[in-house]
Amino acid sequence: MVFPLFMLTANSLMGRQELLETCGAVLADYGESAKLRVFPMYPTLRAYVRLLLDSPEYFTAFWNSMIQTILVLAGQLLAAVPAAWAFAQFRFPGKKVLWFLYMLLMILPFQVTMVSGYLVLNTMDLMDTRAAVILPGIFSTLPVFILQKTFAGIPKELLEAAKIDGAGDLRIFVSMGIPLGMPGIFSILILGFLEYWNTIEQPMTYLKTEALWPLSLYLPQMVNTEIAAAFAASIITLLPALLLFFYGQDSLEQGIVASGVKA
Template identity: 70%
Template sequence: MRNFGRTAGRKRKSKGNSGGVRRKKRQLFDGVTGLFLFLVLVIMVSPLLLIVSYSFMGSGELKEVCGAVLSGMKGMAGFRFFPAYPTLRAYVQILLDSPEFFTSFWNSCIQTGGILLGQFLVAVPAAWAFANFRFPGKNVLWFLYMLLMILPFQVTMVSGYLVLNKIHLMDTFAAIILPGMFSTLPVFILRKTFAAVPREIIETAKVDGADEFRIFLSIGLPLGKAGIFAILILGFLESWNAIEQPMTYLKTAAYWPMSLYLPQIMEKNASLAFVASMIMLVPALLLFFFGQDYLEQGIAASGLKG
């Protein structure tokens, strides 16, 4: 009996030791993972911090730090997270004495707002129809939607140019808004969101005498709110930062959005370019932070999460 007790004690002790080893390994793994994620975060956030810092630098200090990149000076570009001589001169100049910036800013607002309004009016009903209606050619049409979604802009650029030129919309806001409002990604996201609406609710509404349009307004839109906000946020981020479409379809500088305005002033006045970049970042950051929950819910409902 004594030998049995000693053997059982050794087993319990060895199990305790193995549990402690596993705990230490898990803590070590968690620590290494946390350190790696922190380094990744620093690398991702560093460009944003540099933009904030450089926006408070004067032209002379910027030339000293980034002259090798911005002015073709010899040497290496440096990094300076805190300006030695902070100044608000560039902010005052671009906010009070830069009409070109305000023109490009409102151009971005008009183009992005038109695209979002168009996506709401086109993508939302289209996704509801794909999710709830049966009609001839539905699978073929959905296949075409998916095909267009995976094609990059470079593939459809020439055909889009020819169509817009034929209908005399080149070099207008409509040349940016019309292709954007018929984007297929919002339909893909919302289709699964609307497909998750319980059929019992829809059938009950039909029994109560509601027609399809009333069901869409009273049931589809409220229950698909997360997905709708998600596509609007994604559409805003894509349209606000778009550069290839405006560069292809807009030739007159008076119609250029900020994404085309920034490269033009970078060579002339780097201080103004960094301040304009800061101002351009603010709407996207605010929209992302305040709409993050809707974005996560919408992407989760669409089945895109990993």
């Protein structure tokens, strides 16, 4: 599991000629076979310097990914948290049917809904815009599923005591539901960041203008032009997700455990 990451780091420190000798047969049609070289013979930071100081296209793609991911996560907080609370705490007509539809959409892969999603976005004149990727992400069903299980695990006695004290539904949701459901909320934020930071199918289907491409689409193009910079860009792209995962690992574990308290 760790070895590919180690090789990625080592390759990012190699010069162009050394990379061609090791990976050229795979990436650049150079040489007859690829070679395994654990450590670079002549380590250099030239690829990082060139990427960070002379690659405006990379930073455009980086901020496209950041904008796309942050807006999706903000929208999921506004849409998924109240929806999950309603499924967990309220009874209303059609609740079971609606929940079944949520589960059905959750297990369907993107390839199944790709054509229908394309037609809907095209009808709304949203194709080739950031909204084409952001809006479907906001209404993803997985955050609702995780949070519903988390909210359903809140002891009923606490909520009933709050009602006896005169708290309304909104007050209970804001003052008790959200604080007690923070492990689940942190979980959907971490999982959502990892998913939409690395997403490739939706941008590939809905975005045609290269200026709107996130890193997931831009990085493969770099391999054709600058191999060393592509490895360096992969390392830098990996860092935000890696740091977020290690920072929120405890919250992620607690949220997953909390989501399984009550089915």
